[in-house]
Amino acid sequence: MSDRFVIILAAGKGTRMKSKLYKVMHKVSGKSMVDHVLTQVEAMKPKEIVTVVGHGAQEVEDLLQERTKYALQSEQLGTAHAVIQAEDILKDHSGTTLIISGDTPLFTEETLNNLFEYHEQQNAKATVLTAKAPNPFGYGRVIRNENGDVTNIVEQKDANEQEAAVDEINTGVYCFDNHELFTRLHEVGNDNAQGEYYLPDVVEIIRNTGGKVSAYQMEDFNESMGVNDRVALSNAEKVMRQRINEMHMRNGVTLIDPINTYIDYGVEIGSDTIVEPGVKIFGDTVIGEDCLIGSGSRIENSKIGNNIKIISSTIEDAVMKDGSNCGPNSHLRPNAEIGEDVHIGNFVEIKNTKIGDRTKVGHLTYIGDATLGTDINVGCGVVFVNYDGVQKFHSEIGSYTFLGSNSNIVNPVKIADHAFVAAGSTITEDIPYHAMGIARSRQVNKEEFWDRLAVSKSEEWNK
Template sequence: MMQEKDVYGIVLAAGKGTRMKSKLYKVLHPVCGKAMVLHVMDSLEEAGVSHLVTVVGHGSDAVKDLLADRTDYCFQEEQLGTAHAVKMAKDLLADKEGKTIVICGDTPLIRPETLKALLAHHDETLAKATILTSLEENPTGYGRIIRDEEGSVQKIVEEKDATDEERLVKEVNSGTYVFDNRSLFKALEEVKNDNAQGEYYLPDVVAILKSWGEVVSAYPMEDVREGLGVNDRLALSKATRFMQERINQEHMLNGVTMIDPTTTFIDAGVKIGADTLIEGQVTIKGQTVIGEDCTITSGSRLIDATIGNGVTVTQSVIESARMADGSNIGPFGRLRPQADIGENVHIGNFVEVKKATIKKDSKVGHLTYIGDATVGERVNVGCGTIFVNYNGKDKFHTTVGDDCFIGCDTSLVAPVNLGDGAFTAAGSVITKDVPADGLAIARNRQSNKENYAKKLPHRR
């Protein structure tokens, strides 16, 4: 049996994707937060492919930027069919011994386990080519797999060329193959374009190998959805729905409770600990990591967030921010990038935190903005407090020590520092440092005008 170093992969990614009607290169359209071609690459690598070649076309710089050095590249200047695309890899692979998987970059649902099973079947049958197939209830539009009485593959017949009897066959070509590498490139030299489209088709390689007396086999995938190719926005939505179902099932099997998985949207790559509960209408994106025993309620949106254990997020938005163990936020809280919330910190309703550290056991109850700040331990921040960090040109930092009490409607005009245990009176505008254990009062003294209200127009 061949070693992993003998397994190659050719990813077909040169298609313009005109049916997507998009400025974005087709294989870069995301499915659950990850470009389709990245899903394909990940599956190939997990299946043991050690050398990848990606066939790209015009406007492919964005694909190269994304995939970087994970793959070699070859360029297909004219779109002359799948066999022509594979032939572009000749200079990179034609002299190699081993097996080559050929797969389209717009098939994000194929699992690495399926590719491993395909490779194993290829070896077991001693085939020169093995076709990944699916059993479709409605095979209209697909190439049919025609087998003989012993079950051996005889040919692939496109629907337009099939007889009435062949059209009844439900086993169809998925467009993913394994080939003996040398045999593949030898057969590609024999492929002709004498068809209505004037293109060179990869399934013709199968017919050529059969004419040489070689064994061609087929492996039906267990889940037909894995073979879905994305050519338009409708197929993209289907692929996203199927991938989302797969992601949610994996999390639930790992101990996460989801109240309504059909309205829980989680990107590929998100990590969630056991005994965390997620309600419906929740979106979790990017590289978010959520610990154990958390509760994420309806209406919450987490993007690249780091959430500790025992955290409660109630109808809030967290982006590129961190919440430590036992902390909580919401409802209607917002953590913006570089917000760092310590252990057992309470972030209440209508509180926004940006580029600020709030240390353990502090409380920010409601209607407050904290930006560009360091807030110590056991601090109470009163309602309506504003950390005034921006003068229209530059941002400035505020430091609040441990055990401070910030009175309601205080404005802390940065740069300013409050020592440990300092207090501010409600309604103060603090522009100077406050010493430890000091009380800062920065507001006009109240004066009362006797009987003045009777003179007001609405009282007459």
């Protein structure tokens, strides 16, 4: 096998996207299109990867960092012009160079590797990746002779009636002999309506000079889908979502309604976990085995252990350990760490807080900037008052404590193990071991208050 190289074309602005975000930076299933392409390319372990950048160059480089080298196309003058920007990096190498666009997020490592192998088996100077299109309108047609050799690639606008009827299309992905590529690139002209230098012209030049041109037809047309506008972006998202969901189901995850389940690329889910309809799982999320993720839940960048139940809740940048549960209608915000066998009930919000094993937070509670020990009971309506308008403060609650309903914990305080907070209290001072903190006004009953109220109302009504 010869050395392999890859050029990713990612310089276009993508005006049809009508977006401030550069085209290749738009995401499909949580991952930028150009990152999808690079990820599949990296899996083949080529000797060199070069990404041609232009519009949004800094944003692309910030995203991909040192995973690839870069060549700058400061002026966009066509695909052949883009490829020649990589000449200084690759021209002296011998081997095979794959050229692929950064706005084609659905290509797989398997397909690209098959293209490499076919090109090398054919001893070709150029190989075009093709596909059978259900509707080939708008694509360049691959014209073959009776021996199956490629004789021409005809663009839609230039195709005659017979050529337009061909359903084998050019996907825009090529393999070239590297030396042949950079030699012939200098022979490409721009005598066309757009005044640009087109990469398919290199294929024609190679064929006209006696070099062998072959074509490898891939099995799944959907992989070739390029994204030029929001409609195509949505279609790519649909294909990628189906691919991701099928992978999880084959790995032992139950998706009740895959069409209405949204899981980002790279999410990990353990076997025998059940995911109900309307669930969205994003980012760097790992979910363990034997979990139930209920309808309407949203989980993002979180670590979910085994045997966990989440019902109609939002979990973001948080951790839930084995056996815990959350919801319905609760919110774990960034840096919430929920211990084992913890109960988080309905309408609870937790932020920047560590909660120890077996603690129960039943309902209608806010806990922010705190550390709670094990086996604590947090009553209904408890609020941790953690912000004075300028800075946040932290409280520590010991194990086996009891926080009575409708109490306010005004950070920073320390409540020792086995302590109690009386219902309705506003706690501003530490509570020692085995003590109970009571901080509420003594009840006073005003006798015959109704009579005074009735007289006052009578006078108002008589006006």
